[in-house]
Amino acid sequence: MSTEAQAILDQIRALPPEDQREVSEFILRHSASVPPPPSHGRTIADIAGKYRSNPDPGAKDHDRGFAAASAD
Numbered sequence: 001m002s003t004e005a006q007a008i009l010d011q012i013r014a015l016p017p018e019d020q021r022e023v024s025e026f027i028l029r030h031s032a033s034v035p036p037p038p039s040h041g042r043t044i045a046d047i048a049g050k051y052r053s054n055p056d057p058g059a060k061d062h063d064r065g066f067a068a069a070s071a072d
Contacts, residue, residue, distance in 0.1 A: 001009075012023055 015023065023026055
């Protein structure tokens with residue numbers, strides 16, 4: 001956390017509980033009204049779709065060859 005942010009938090013903590021509550025409610029209301037950052041057109045489903053398994057039955061099993069070579 002930056003020193004400026006820490007200083008602000010220290011100032012808020014020094015306030016009476018009623019004022020702390022008012023500040024925290026303001027921050028919560030403000031953060032809830034801020035729109036989310038713009039998306040770049042990619043969703044989690046798009047990204048996850050790249051990594052779906054698509055096994056190739058004719059592909060060489062490199063793991064078995066590695067395991068056999070390292071067992072020697």
